[in-house]
Amino acid sequence: MLGPSAMISAFRLQSAMTNDKRSSISGKSNSEAPLVHLCEDIPEMSLKLAEHIIKQRARRGEFFGPEIFGEAGWDMLLAVYISHGRGYRLNVSHVCFESGAPQTTALRWLDHIEREGLVERRKSLNDGRTAIVTMTPQGIDRMNRYLEEVRRRMS
Numbered sequence: 001m002l003g004p005s006a007m008i009s010a011f012r013l014q015s016a017m018t019n020d021k022r023s024s025i026s027g028k029s030n031s032e033a034p035l036v037h038l039c040e041d042i043p044e045m046s047l048k049l050a051e052h053i054i055k056q057r058a059r060r061g062e063f064f065g066p067e068i069f070g071e072a073g074w075d076m077l078l079a080v081y082i083s084h085g086r087g088y089r090l091n092v093s094h095v096c097f098e099s100g101a102p103q104t105t106a107l108r109w110l111d112h113i114e115r116e117g118l119v120e121r122r123k124s125l126n127d128g129r130t131a132i133v134t135m136t137p138q139g140i141d142r143m144n145r146y147l148e149e150v151r152r153r154m155s
Contacts, residue, residue, distance in 0.1 A: 041140050042085040046147040050082050072099035072109040076133075080119050081143045084135045092121065095133045118142065 054075075061069065079098035083090045090098070096106035110133070113119050118139035124130040135143070 041137075042081070042144060043148070045151060046144055047082065047085040049147050049151055050078050050085075050143070054078050054082070066100060070101070072101040072106055073113050075099045076106070076109060076113060077118060077139070077143065080133050080135050081140070084140065089124075089132045089134065091124065092131045092133055113139075 057069065057075070076095050076099050079095060080090060092107075092110065095110060096103055099106040099109060101109065110119070110121075114121065117136055119133050120136050121131040121133055124132050
C-alpha cells in the first residue's frame with residue numbers, strides 16, 4: 001500500500017485538474033469535464049505512458065524518499081503534456097506544484113523549459129491575473145517522440 005506522501009504525489013495532478021475551477025479547453029469547469037483523450041496531436045498510448053511515469057515516480061519516493069529525485073523540469077513537462085492531452089489547462093502555480101520543488105526553483109525551471117521552446121505561458125482568458133502553461137508544438141513533438149521510443153524499447 002502507498003504511504004500518504006506517495007498517494008498525494010500520485011494523485012496530485014488528477015486532483016488539481018478535477019477539483020479546481022480552472023477552465024478546460026472545452027470551456028467547462030474541470031469538475032464537469034471528463035478525463036478523456038481530447039487532443040489529436042498526442043497519441044493515447046503516449047499519454048497513458050506519461051501518466052504511468054508520473055505514478056511510478058511518485059511510488060519510488062515511498063521507497064527512497066522524494067528528496068533524492070530532483071527533476072523539476074521533467075515533472076513539469078509531464079504534467080503539462082498530460083493536461084494538454086486530457087484537455088485541461090494548468091496555471092503557473094499548479095505547474096510549479098507539480099515539480100515538487102520550492103516555488104523559486106520551480107519558476108527557474110519553468111523559465112528554462114520555456115526558453116527551450118517546450119512550453120509557453122499565456123494569459124488566462126478567464127482571469128487576466130493568471131498565466132496558463134501550455135505545450136508548444138515543438139514540446140508536443142519531442143515528448144511524443146521520446147515516449148514512443150520508450151514504448152518501443154519496452155516491447
